[in-house]
Amino acid sequence: xxxxxxxxxxxxxxxxxxxxxxxxxxGRKTALRLVLHLLRQPENEVQHFADALTRLxxxxxxxxxxxxxxxxxxxxxxxxxxxxRQTICVVENIQDVMSIENTGQYSGVYHVLGGIISPMDGxxxxxxxxxxxxxxxxxxxxxxxxxALPTTMEGDTTNFYIYKRLSGTGVRVTQIxxxxxxxxxxxxxxxxxxxxxILNRTEFAG
Amino acid sequence: xxxxxxxxxxxxxxxxxxxxxxxxxxGRKTALRLVLHLLRQPENEVQHFADALTRLxxxxxxxxxxxxxxxxxxxxxxxxxxxxRQTICVVENIQDVMSIENTGQYSGVYHVLGGIISPMDGxxxxxxxxxxxxxxxxxxxxxxxxxALPTTMEGDTTNFYIYKRLSGTGVRVTQIxxxxxxxxxxxxxxxxxxxxxILNRTEFAG
Numbered sequence: 288x289x290x291x292x293x294x295x296x297x298x299x300x301x302x303x304x305x306x307x308x309x310x311x312x313x314g315r316k317t318a319l320r321l322v323l324h325l326l327r328q329p330e331n332e333v334q335h336f337a338d339a340l341t342r343l344x345x346x347x348x349x350x351x352x353x354x355x356x357x358x359x360x361x362x363x364x365x366x367x368x369x370x371x372r373q374t375i376c377v378v379e380n381i382q383d384v385m386s387i388e389n390t391g392q393y394s395g396v397y398h399v400l401g402g403i404i405s406p407m408d409g410x411x412x413x414x415x416x417x418x419x420x421x422x423x424x425x426x427x428x429x430x431x432x433x434x435a436l437p438t439t440m441e442g443d444t445t446n447f448y449i450y451k452r453l454s455g456t457g458v459r460v461t462q463i464x465x466x467x468x469x470x471x472x473x474x475x476x477x478x479x480x481x482x483x484x485i486l487n488r489t490e491f492a493g
Numbered sequence: 494x495x496x497x498x499x500x501x502x503x504x505x506x507x508x509x510x511x512x513x514x515x516x517x518x519x520g521r522k523t524a525l526r527l528v529l530h531l532l533r534q535p536e537n538e539v540q541h542f543a544d545a546l547t548r549l550x551x552x553x554x555x556x557x558x559x560x561x562x563x564x565x566x567x568x569x570x571x572x573x574x575x576x577x578r579q580t581i582c583v584v585e586n587i588q589d590v591m592s593i594e595n596t597g598q599y600s601g602v603y604h605v606l607g608g609i610i611s612p613m614d615g616x617x618x619x620x621x622x623x624x625x626x627x628x629x630x631x632x633x634x635x636x637x638x639x640x641a642l643p644t645t646m647e648g649d650t651t652n653f654y655i656y657k658r659l660s661g662t663g664v665r666v667t668q669i670x671x672x673x674x675x676x677x678x679x680x681x682x683x684x685x686x687x688x689x690x691i692l693n694r695t696e697f698a699g
Contacts, residue, residue, distance in 0.1 A: 299564060
């Protein structure tokens with residue numbers, strides 16, 4: 288089954304399919320299936336869907352302090368008095384905040400860079416929220432900056448750049464541990480990770 | 494990574510994710526990915542998306558004659574003077590029309606039932622467009638009705654019901670061929686299909 292655009296019997300249908308098919312990872316067949324599903328729903332439910340998209344884009348804000356997505360000028364995490372506000376965890380994007388929050392292991396605040404340094408993609412230090420991170424250190428009396436960026440070359444570059452920018456501020460700079468994933472077998476762990484986890488071995492707390 | 498609803502840092506975000514996640518086959522992680530993609534798009538593009546959904550549902554029509562989706566009261570296929578208007582192909586839904594059109598092998602018109610008889614799902618003959626099919630036979634001087642429903646028990650039940658309803662009208666009732674799919678090997682064809690394709694063998698037109 289191959290659906291060509293000119294084969295859709297309705298321009299309205301075709302437009303809606305095109306919109307869904309423009310989303311990453313959705314093909315035209317999936318898009319058609321979703322649109323036909325929506326067609327079977329009551330009008331007010333489809334309107335809710337459309338309104339959620341309109342409002343999302345029109346009204347969404349980003350926290351003035353950490354740049355996480357937020358409905359308010361300052362996000363609930365930055366507002367919370369129960370968080371350790373002298374520790375900042377630096378992440379690439381909003382999803383990473385959610386991932387770390389879901390671990391339940393972190394009680395500090397965040398700083399969302401909105402990307403990582405990637406010369407290949409033309410993204411330099413000025414394109415992401417590094418200046419605003421540096422500017423937080425003194426007024427917020429930050430004690431520790433935890434780098435939680437991807438363990439890729441771009442992540443490492445960004446880590447190093449931030450580390451240099453923070454040197455002289457006296458803040459402690461750490462990075463999240465790299466090593467074997469929990470539940471993995473040695474034989475299925477790639478050699479770079481395994482080699483690193485030997486070098487970075489920690490004291491056994493029997 | 495497990496994202497719970499209460500973990501979304503924004504109600505707007507959460508609402509949009511919920512809408513996408515309500516679509517069939519989309520999980521919460523995919524929904525989040527799509528929403529974050531839309532967040533990165535310009536506002537007018539997101540507005541186009543929302544408008545396409547609103548207009549689709551508000552303005553879409555179904556052809557008065559064949560019940561295919563249409564932007565006009567009578568769909569382009571029913572309007573066309575180049576189609577054989579005395580042959581009706583009966584299909585379950587809109588997608589099936591598109592599938593048959595894409596074969597380029599059919600030049601008649603259609604009748605979209607909008608479902609098939611399924612006692613398990615509480616769908617009876619009155620819930621789908623069977624009466625309107627029967628009512629087309631005489632005024633449109635239909636010569637042949639081709640049943641192109643799924644080759645399932647529900648499809649067979651619906652086929653038989655339509656056949657009974659059309660008996661006495663003098664119209665020729667046919668059904669699409671069932672047999673081995675083109676390009677298949679015998680050893681990978683299920684035995685019911687293979688058995689049927691032997692019983693329903695056709696003259697070899699060498």
